[in-house]
Amino acid sequence: EKSMEAKTYVKVERMNEKERLKMNLSLEGRTYVVMGVANKRSIAWGIAQSLSKAGARLVFTYAGERLEKNVRQLAETLDREDSLILPCDITDDQAIKEAFGQIKEEVGAIHGLAHCIAFANKEELEGEYLNVSRDGFLLAQNISSYSLTAVAKVVRDLDLMKEGGSIVTMTYLGGERVVKNYNVMGVAKASLDASVRYLANDLGKDNIRVNAISAGPIRTLSAKGIGGFNDVLKEIEAKAPLRRLTNQEEVGDTALFLMSDLSRGITGELIHVDSGFNITG
């Protein structure tokens, strides 16, 4: 009786071992939403390329008609015809409901979502933090933090990730400690980071994981015209343990890990992809 049971247990364990060995980075047969592609230098585009290379079908959302052409042209460079592209103004709850309602119509279920959206008034990303206006503060919070919660809420209400899923957002060291000039965006990222933990807590029972990638500064459209940005990059090349800058491809690969089964035990977490800069004083 006992030995019978033991044999069964060992058999299940070995099967799990075989299953485990099959578990990998493949996203074949899965669909992911990528929010925030603006152009080929966007972090969101780096994520899209990594997910697509792993076999994922992609749905792109963008804000502002002027970006549609860029996103469409980029999506066409992926070797698959089934990408979806649709507008989504994340400051408008009705627009989010409509966009994700359309996604449900067209693809049924999604297996994950990359949220690569942030905004603040450029003039509030330099000088003293306390010069921030009430409007500027709320704008940065609304776009850079609440938008993740708003999207997660609609995904859950539409039961879009009914097979479980993985939500990834982008954050920055300036949300954990003072980084000169990051100012109001740092306060917004602190809010985003805490949201990741509370959303992970709420959604874990639905087998939906929520994590953040804290990327080192990358020269993208968002970073254009930021005061002292070049000095920030130089300091990283001089001090980061890996002595080099972060790029969109390595952020994309970490997103692939977080979207895949290999990260099935990780939720509510923040992973630095920053050449180790965050561990230095």
Ligand SMILES: COc1ccc(Cn2cnc3cc4c(cc32)CCCC4)cc1C
């Ligand atoms: C040390 O300072 C910085 C270090 C990195 C950056 C790059 N960066 C990271 N998150 C951002 C969000 C936004 C901008 C730039 C961003 C631009 C406006 C839209 C939202 C910016 C500063 C200021």
